[in-house]
Amino acid sequence: DAGVIQSPRHEVTEMGQEVTLRCKPISGHDYLFWYRQTMMRGLELLIYFNNNVPIDDSGMPEDRFSAKMPNASFSTLKIQPSEPRDSAVYFCASSSGTLGTEAFFGQGTRLTVV
Amino acid sequence: AQTVTQSQPEMSVQEAETVTLSCTYDTSESDYYLFWYKQPPSRQMILVIRQEAYKQQNATENRFSVNFQKAAKSFSLKISDSQLGDAAMYFCAYKLPALDMRFGAGTRLTVKP
Numbered sequence: 001d002a003g004v005i006q007s008p009r010h011e012v013t014e015m016g017q018e019v020t021l022r023c024k025p026i027s028g029h030d031y032l033f034w035y036r037q038t039m040m041r042g043l044e045l046l047i048y049f050n051n052n053v054p055i056d057d058s059g060m061p062e063d064r065f066s067a068k069m070p071n072a073s074f075s076t077l078k079i080q081p082s083e084p085r086d087s088a089v090y091f092c093a094s095s096s097g098t099l100g101t102e103a104f105f106g107q108g109t110r111l112t113v114v
Numbered sequence: 115a116q117t118v119t120q121s122q123p124e125m126s127v128q129e130a131e132t133v134t135l136s137c138t139y140d141t142s143e144s145d146y147y148l149f150w151y152k153q154p155p156s157r158q159m160i161l162v163i164r165q166e167a168y169k170q171q172n173a174t175e176n177r178f179s180v181n182f183q184k185a186a187k188s189f190s191l192k193i194s195d196s197q198l199g200d201a202a203m204y205f206c207a208y209k210l211p212a213l214d215m216r217f218g219a220g221t222r223l224t225v226k227p
Contacts, residue, residue, distance in 0.1 A: 031212075042219045042220060050212075093159075095215075101209055102164055103209075103215050105159035
């Protein structure tokens with residue numbers, strides 16, 4: 001398996017623009033997580049899905065953030081409009097609730113909002 | 115709420131020596147999992163070792179081992195025969211079955227040649 005695939009690896013955008021981050025989880029995994037990593041706040045869980053259904057989105061900072069999982073092999077995290085304080089590394093991770101419990105991470109998307 | 119605390123923001127070790135990274139957690143659950151992840155400069159999160167709370171035996175993976183003290187809610191990582199490639203951020207994580215994973219703030223490990 002290719003692992004968790006995120007795109008793009010790097011994104012630079014201007015304040016006010018819409019940003020969409022993409023994630024393809026490992027095939028067969030039924031849990032998908034979105035994390036944000038910053039120097040100040042470390043790794044924060046934003047939202048997670050089970051069988052494509054959002055389970056806990058309490059970590060989503062505000063209404064500018066939204067996440068979807070239309071099918072088992074694809075998820076998006078959207079920021080609209082983006083702000084400089086959204087600059088961070090965004091990780092997607094997936095895990096299986098039956099085979100094991102560790103989360104497998106993608107390589108992350110480094111977002112810079114200028 | 116479950117919290118994970120790593121009290122050492124930075125640690126340093128001489129190559130070939132042993133270093134221990136500390137982690138404590140807070141939970142009222144009895145069935146859970148604990149992990150150590152490594153994040154090198156490439157920023158890839160790599161699983162180093164895992165421990166099931168119901169297992170009394172400490173997990174070991176080659177040069178990496180843990181000291182799991184369930185009553186004390188402590189989960190430290192010992193790296194033996196440290197190598198230059200061990201230099202990275204190390205994150206301790208806690209997870210309930212079928213739920214999300216919570217991370218500590220991380221410890222930056224430097225390995226001196």
